[in-house]
Amino acid sequence: MAADASTRPGRPGRRPGPTETREKILDCARRLFAEKGYDGASLRGIAREAGVDPALVHHFFGTKQGVFIEAMRFPIDxxxxxxxxxxxxxxxxxxxxxxxxxxxxxxxxxxxxxxxxxxxxxxxxxxxxxxxxxxxxxxxxxxxxxxxxxxxxxxxxxxxxxxxxxxxxxxxxxxxxxxxxxxxxxxxxxxxxxxxxxxx
Amino acid sequence: MAADASTRPGRPGRRPGPTETREKILDCARRLFAEKGYDGASLRGIAREAGVDPALVHHFFGTKQGVFIEAMRFPIDxxxxxxxxxxxxxxxxxxxxxxxxxxxxxxxxxxxxxxxxxxxxxxxxxxxxxxxxxxxxxxxxxxxxxxxxxxxxxxxxxxxxxxxxxxxxxxxxxxxxxxxxxxxxxxxxxxxxxxxxxxx
Structure with missing residues (x-):
């Protein structure tokens, strides 16, 4: 537990955490939108699927609409x-x-x-x-x-x-x-x- | 050639000749339309490609428009x-x-x-x-x-x-x-x- 990489001091370079989490949320969102449609998927459901707090999804993407635009690379806002x-x-x-x-x-x-x-x-x-x-x-x-x-x-x-x-x-x-x-x-x-x- | 036609079900007693010729014309037409576009392909060119007389193409399909509709299975006349x-x-x-x-x-x-x-x-x-x-x-x-x-x-x-x-x-x-x-x-x-x- 204490040997976890993140607890080691002086590690140079970028921590991979946020980018990976973001990508994981988008992957889960893509799967949920495909399975349940836009109406059927919720920000909360996407968060649960990705194993993160809904507040984090909100922090990254704002609304469900924002998640959709990012996840589907939808070119129109x-x-x-x-x-x-x-x-x-x-x-x-x-x-x-x-x-x-x-x-x-x-x-x-x-x-x-x-x-x-x-x-x-x-x-x-x-x-x-x-x-x-x-x-x-x-x-x-x-x-x-x-x-x-x-x-x-x-x-x-x-x-x-x-x-x-x-x-x-x-x-x-x-x-x-x-x-x-x-x-x-x-x-x-x-x-x-x-x-x-x-x-x- | 004859073996080809005979494998087609439900067409008893028909001589395979005209059907095969017709199919060959349509095959050549599809290739020519794709290569040269609709404007660039001619009824005469399609006949030449298929090795038949233009009159036969005319007999089967009427105009170039008729060949196109058949060849592309274009559903609108x-x-x-x-x-x-x-x-x-x-x-x-x-x-x-x-x-x-x-x-x-x-x-x-x-x-x-x-x-x-x-x-x-x-x-x-x-x-x-x-x-x-x-x-x-x-x-x-x-x-x-x-x-x-x-x-x-x-x-x-x-x-x-x-x-x-x-x-x-x-x-x-x-x-x-x-x-x-x-x-x-x-x-x-x-x-x-x-x-x-x-x-x-």
């Missing part, structure tokens, strides 16, 4: 999107705001490639589809719906417009939409998004 | 879509017609599953993406654009709306759009499609 969209001065600017924030993400290959990879695995793997559905609903669609009082199906129709254009532009590379400028796309799509919101 | 959409009495009904014909395809698992499989491989395989892009442009987007005088980017925005909703409904299963009735979806989407067409 819903909080960032929400605060951008919520910062819109009037409800009439929601369409433009949403089009701009989505294009910003899609135009950045470092974020686009992992989103596409995740969509692709959701197409073959029911567990991944469940995780993504629950995460996107809880972290993004739900809050937008509540904050602006828009019917959920309307928010989804708007998000669908953006996802579909992304498939044509970035995956299939169909012209002329693949070569359109970001501004042209905002002008093309913002009125459609706005219309979905106004009627919802 | 663009001609059927075009004639449905072209049968619309007035330009004001284009949105409803397009929403209905797409939903009819997506609601049929026998057609939805292969479309999703092809989209999935387009997401990883540049050759498949090129083939799909060229085929969809030549067989579907081009003709709609021409027949109705709508700007191509507008047709693509409308198709994007439909593809994205399909991803949310059938792949991710996000509620409430996953459980909406077909009629609810037509009412949700047709005005959006129509708007894209009217402004294009």
């Amino acid at each position: 819903p909080q960032a999107i929400l605060s951008r969209v919520a910062g819109t001065r009037s409800r009439d600017e929601l369409g433009v705001a949403l089009a701009e924030v989505f294009l910003e993400i899609w135009e950045d290959p470092a974020r686009r490639v992992p989103v596409l990879a995740m969509l692709r695995s959701a197409m073959t793997n029911e567990q991944v589809a469940t995780m993504m559905r629950q995460f996107v609903s809880a972290a993004l669609l739900g809050p937008v719906t509540e904050a602006f009082g828009i019917a959920p199906i309307r928010v989804e129709a708007a998000v669908g417009q953006l996802i579909g254009v992304a498939m044509l532009r970035y995956v299939l590379g169909v012209e002329p939409i693949a070569s359109a400028t970001r501004q042209e796309l905002v002008e093309l799509l913002a009125p459609t998004l706005q219309r979905h919101f106004d009627e919802g | 663009p001609q059927a879509i075009l004639s449905r959409v072209a049968g619309t009495r007035s330009r004001d009904e284009l949105g409803v017609a397009l929403a209905e014909v797409f939903l009819e395809i997506w609601e049929d698992p026998a057609r939805r599953v292969p479309v999703l499989a092809m989209l999935r491989s387009a997401m990883t395989n540049e050759q498949v993406a090129t083939m799909m892009r060229q085929f969809v442009s030549a067989a579907l987007l081009g003709p709609v654009t021409e027949a109705f005088g709508i700007a191509p980017i507008r047709v693509e925005a409308a198709v994007g709306q439909l593809i994205g909703v399909a991803m949310l409904r059938y792949v991710l299963g996000v509620e409430p759009i996953a459980s909406a009735t077909r009629q609810e979806l037509v009412e949700l989407l047709a005005p959006t499609l129509q708007r894209h067409f009217d402004e294009g």
Whole structure:
């Protein structure tokens, strides 16, 4: 017991503890999210699985959403999107705001490639589809719906417009939409998004 | 060769010749479409590759589009879509017609599953993406654009709306759009499609 390495004085270099613990928590989180879905896994359950105190998970990652983003290397932070969209001065600017924030993400290959990879695995793997559905609903669609009082199906129709254009532009590379400028796309799509919101 | 065909069950009394030739043409077509894309492959080139007369390819499959649909087991016949959409009495009904014909395809698992499989491989395989892009442009987007005088980017925005909703409904299963009735979806989407067409 007293011979434990950590009790020895003067040991040079970094203690491996925190990094290993962090990785262990993320491993357990990945397994739990896959097994139970996003809704079914809890911060407490992840902590138990990793054999650590829930306060430590909270200390490393904040919320369950934070654990998920790290564990799944999810390239979009819903909080960032929400605060951008919520910062819109009037409800009439929601369409433009949403089009701009989505294009910003899609135009950045470092974020686009992992989103596409995740969509692709959701197409073959029911567990991944469940995780993504629950995460996107809880972290993004739900809050937008509540904050602006828009019917959920309307928010989804708007998000669908953006996802579909992304498939044509970035995956299939169909012209002329693949070569359109970001501004042209905002002008093309913002009125459609706005219309979905106004009627919802 | 003859031994090959005879091992296929359930085809008594058929001479193997035409079936084998047909399969050989389709094999060569798949290879050529992958190598040269849809635009780069010709009916004549496919015939040459298979060592048969172009007239025979024409006899079996009609046009290059017909060869492609068979070779790739492409589950959508663009001609059927075009004639449905072209049968619309007035330009004001284009949105409803397009929403209905797409939903009819997506609601049929026998057609939805292969479309999703092809989209999935387009997401990883540049050759498949090129083939799909060229085929969809030549067989579907081009003709709609021409027949109705709508700007191509507008047709693509409308198709994007439909593809994205399909991803949310059938792949991710996000509620409430996953459980909406077909009629609810037509009412949700047709005005959006129509708007894209009217402004294009």
